[in-house]
Amino acid sequence: MSINMSEKNEIIKALIPLEEKHKTNLTVDCVIFGYDQGDLKVLTIECDMDPFLGMYSLIGDFVKETETTNQAAKRILKFCTGNDDIFLEEVQSFSEINRHPYGRVITIAYYSLVQIGKTKMTDNAGKHLQWTSVNNIKEMAFDHKQILDLCLFSLRRSLRDSPIGFELLPKKFSLKQLQTLYEVVLDIELDKRNFRRKLRTMDILIDVDELQQEVSHRPAKLYKFNVKYYESKKYNGFKFDL
Amino acid sequence: MSINMSEKNEIIKALIPLEEKHKTNLTVDCVIFGYDQGDLKVLTIECDMDPFLGMYSLIGDFVKETETTNQAAKRILKFCTGNDDIFLEEVQSFSEINRHPYGRVITIAYYSLVQIGKTKMTDNAGKHLQWTSVNNIKEMAFDHKQILDLCLFSLRRSLRDSPIGFELLPKKFSLKQLQTLYEVVLDIELDKRNFRRKLRTMDILIDVDELQQEVSHRPAKLYKFNVKYYESKKYNGFKFDL
């Protein structure tokens, strides 16, 4: 006696207890942003799934029974970049019925910010990871372009009202680097003197008393973000705002 | 031949195809805010599940195979309030392993804003729905207090930078009503004249040329929110900000 696939599925469904009936496939997808030489990048892989073969895809995985969605996202980040302790923020779920060719898959989108220099890219599992300029991505597999766009929107919003830009820069950076980051990601122009004054009055940078190396012009002073000071101030009515 | 429950579960698990292995129970939970006489309220039911019996609970349900999470939330809202077309916003997922006594259940939290006067409370399915003052809720079933707190945080943020306060008021309202709403929800004091000037310069209210009825003092003028005008302006660099 043999049964076909859809008969088998029917039998399985009948066996599954009531409280299992509503179960759904749940994944997380990570928009991993990096910043390099005036260019906002996102970590992509080539999609190996049928109607989207070869297209850019985000990095995601199923949420396991023993982990939270946050832990799933952190696991993916660790896998892709080699780092724990990465800035991570949940953005939104995506649950259109036919968003995935395999069947119903609901995903929760996260974005994270990494310093490209600190990531050891593990070209693992045969999948080729690469940093792709956000501006060069016109389409992606599944609904991943939509996910990317929303995460970018969310990043832009957060960039203005919390000090997360530093997550994309090396620990020590020049004021010019910081300003360019803001200009590139937000797609705006900033006045050098006003930008610097604002940072000065916010008082969240530490002058590390070092200079840029190997530039063919006057080297800039380097600073680092004063995390502790900011953390202590932010619960005392202080508002980051750039 | 008879088999016990855990044996049965093992058999079922073995039958389930690979891509089903990661399936999880997914629900949505709705924080339905209403505003009444200077008091922010939330729609609650009594929990009928064991360790939380009798405690306040949010309203939620499983996400069905044929609906998006948004549609699930809208279905719940329709069921509870009788209305479609309700302001609805996804906030965050909650996925702690043991957040639910039945087993692994991941939920996506939504908050929505309704005009209490417009809701026909359907005390359906034997569950008693009631409006409870947010300030009176010290604990809730499951992790629902945490969900409520986060939704309230999210509401407060949105209240300042988008014109959603109107969703909680009747179509026609006085400036005082609007100001009190802001004061109550944000827990701040506002200056009457400055508040009014700000609204005047934003130019998003229409004077409906009616007066308050049945008050034992000088009746206030009534206004309505100029949705169309706001929608046309917001893509032209205009920024709501209160």
Place this chain on the structure above:
DNA sequence: GCAAAAGTGTTTTACTTACACCCATGT
């Protein structure tokens, strides 16, 4: 000494805050 980017203050303008009295209605 010249190219290239770093660094630095002042003035104007717009926005925010603080504040007190008269007005319209019901009783």
Place this chain on the structure above:
DNA sequence: ACATGGGTGTAAGTAAAACACTTTTGC
């Protein structure tokens, strides 16, 4: 006429925007 909340403008202070030249380094 009085109690109650509705309605209005101005002045001072603070934050944002606009703007140009000097300094340091490598070549």
